[in-house]
Amino acid sequence: xxxxxxxYGYLSDQVPTCDLDRYWxxxxxxxxxxxxxxxxxxxxxxxxxxxxxxxxxxxxxxxALTSDQVRQVxxxxxxxxxxxxxxxxxxxxxxxxxxxxxxxxxxxxxxxxAGYYRGLVEFFQEAAAAGQCTVFWAA
Numbered sequence: 001x002x003x004x005x006x007x008y009g010y011l012s013d014q015v016p017t018c019d020l021d022r023y024w025x026x027x028x029x030x031x032x033x034x035x036x037x038x039x040x041x042x043x044x045x046x047x048x049x050x051x052x053x054x055x056x057x058x059x060x061x062x063x064a065l066t067s068d069q070v071r072q073v074x075x076x077x078x079x080x081x082x083x084x085x086x087x088x089x090x091x092x093x094x095x096x097x098x099x100x101x102x103x104x105x106x107x108x109x110x111x112x113x114a115g116y117y118r119g120l121v122e123f124f125q126e127a128a129a130a131g132q133c134t135v136f137w138a139a
Contacts, residue, residue, distance in 0.1 A: 018123035023116045024138060025098040026089055026109075028059055033088035034080070038065065040073045040124060046135050054137045060098075062137035067128075074128035077121045082114040089113060098138075 020027060020041075028041035043063035045052045052061035065073065092104040103109055127134055 016123070016126065018119055020116045020120065022099050022102065023113045024136075025059060026092050026102065026104055026113055027085075027117060027120065029092045029095055029097055030085040030088035030113075033091060034085055036073075036076060036080075038069050038073050038076070040065070040077065040120060040134070041136050043069065043134070043136065046137075052137075060138040062135055064133055064135045067131050067133045070124060070132060070134055071128045074121075074124040077124050082117045085117070086110055 024041055028039060031039045031041070041059070043065040046062045046064035052063070054061035089110060090105040097104060124134070
């Protein structure tokens with residue numbers, strides 16, 4: 001059985017990752033606003049509610065999706081072009097998203113977010129194909 005610190009180290013160094021930089025909260029917000037039934041930046045507390053990693057704020061603690069949820073998310077992401085999320089991302093400017101100094105309506109921010117979204121789509125396609133679960137945390 002792995003301890004929390006062992007699990008964190010293993011996940012940090014030994015498994016495929018998808019770094020969303022400071023765009024994770026804007027993407028999370030846009031996918032929630034678009035009505036995603038399962039948000040890929042979410043899930044059940046991991047490894048459990050009392051032992052999550054992260055900064056302790058809203059949406060910053062580690063959470064996991066099961067392999068079945070990963071397959072569902074992969075299909076949803078593949079069917080949802082980033083352009084379907086831009087109006088929601090723009091609305092994020094009044095939602096107090098991280099980072100607070102990001103202009104979520106900016107075309108430059110949208111362009112960067114689109115690149116991270118493509119990476120997220122690819123990550124979930126690969127995880128679904130491999131039958132893997134996922135763990136998210138804002139480190």
